Amino acid sequence: MVVGVLALQGSFNEHIAALRRLGVKGVEIRKPEQLDNVSSLIIPGGESTTMAKLAEFHKLFPALREFVKMGKPVWGTCAGLIFLADKAVGQKLGGQELVGGLDCTVHRNFFGSQIQSFEADISVPELASKEGGPETFRGVFIRAPAVLEVGPEVEVLADYPVPSNKVLYSSSTVEIQEENSTPGEKVIVAVKQGNLLGTVFHPELTADTRWHSYFLKMAREVGDGASSSIVVVGEEDPGLNQQPKIDLPVFQ
Numbered sequence: 116m117v118v119g120v121l122a123l124q125g126s127f128n129e130h131i132a133a134l135r136r137l138g139v140k141g142v143e144i145r146k147p148e149q150l151d152n153v154s155s156l157i158i159p160g161g162e163s164t165t166m167a168k169l170a171e172f173h174k175l176f177p178a179l180r181e182f183v184k185m186g187k188p189v190w191g192t193c194a195g196l197i198f199l200a201d202k203a204v205g206q207k208l209g210g211q212e213l214v215g216g217l218d219c220t221v222h223r224n225f226f227g228s229q230i231q232s233f234e235a236d237i238s239v240p241e242l243a244s245k246e247g248g249p250e251t252f253r254g255v256f257i258r259a260p261a262v263l264e265v266g267p268e269v270e271v272l273a274d275y276p277v278p279s280n281k282v283l284y285s286s287s288t289v290e291i292q293e294e295n296s297t298p299g300e301k302v303i304v305a306v307k308q309g310n311l312l313g314t315v316f317h318p319e320l321t322a323d324t325r326w327h328s329y330f331l332k333m334a335r336e337v338g339d340g341a342s343s344s345i346v347v348v349g350e351e352d353p354g355l356n357q358q359p360k361i362d363l364p365v366f367q
């Protein structure tokens with residue numbers, strides 16, 4: 116068995132490359148039946164509405180929901196996190212289908228449009244305590260969502276100060292209001308609930324593989340016969356993922 120990476124759209128190649136740097140094989144998932152061959156899944160960033168349309172076209176939603184329900188580890192990055200959320204606000208007219216399972220509300224484009232994308236060092240105490248290394252992680256925020264509210268089962272792994280003049284969420288209504296944020300206010304940018312992991316930023320676009328190894332540990336803990344569920348590259352069926360993958364532009 117191997118780690119599946121949903122490969123409908125977005126940064127799936129970069130995730131596969133990051134897994135490869137850790138000696139683990141990532142397998143592209145495009146069809147429901149392919150989920151039977153993996154025991155954990157990464158849903159990459161990209162554009163969640165487009166990804167949802169493609170997932171619907173390929174009839175993936177029931178299989179993805181079942182995968183989550185079975186307690187198999189799933190990590191959503193950015194659009195992938197939106198997919199996993201129980202509720203999303205700031206969606207395009209008509210909304211979009213979600214996989215759900217992660218008890219939280221996300222705002223789809225909380226940090227603004229493409230040109231408002233940014234990088235910032237975020238404090239990651241839980242990651243550093245499990246994976247070592249610096250107390251901060253270089254967050255690449257691309258049209259990034261934010262987690263606005265979480266349920267009681269959700270562990271907050273990282274948060275980030277709300278930039279001033281940002282769109283804030285009013286929890287009393289389900290409306291979005293334009294207002295100045297209170298200084299010191301923060302939004303959540305990384306969460307864990309059981310075997311579900313979510314990050315609003317893109318660890319696969321950095322050279323720091325700690326989030327990937329953190330997720331692999333979650334996958335190993337769940338996997339029956341642990342080590343057999345994660346295949347080290349080189350020991351794998353040569354038929355899978357033959358095409359050469361270019362190693363991404365990595366930001367140090």
Ligand SMILES: NC(=O)CC[C@H](N)C(=O)O
Pocket residue numbers: 159160161162163164192193194195197223224257258259260
């Ligand atoms: N980089 C990303 O995945 C951006 C996600 C985007 N905000 C969306 O709605 O899908």
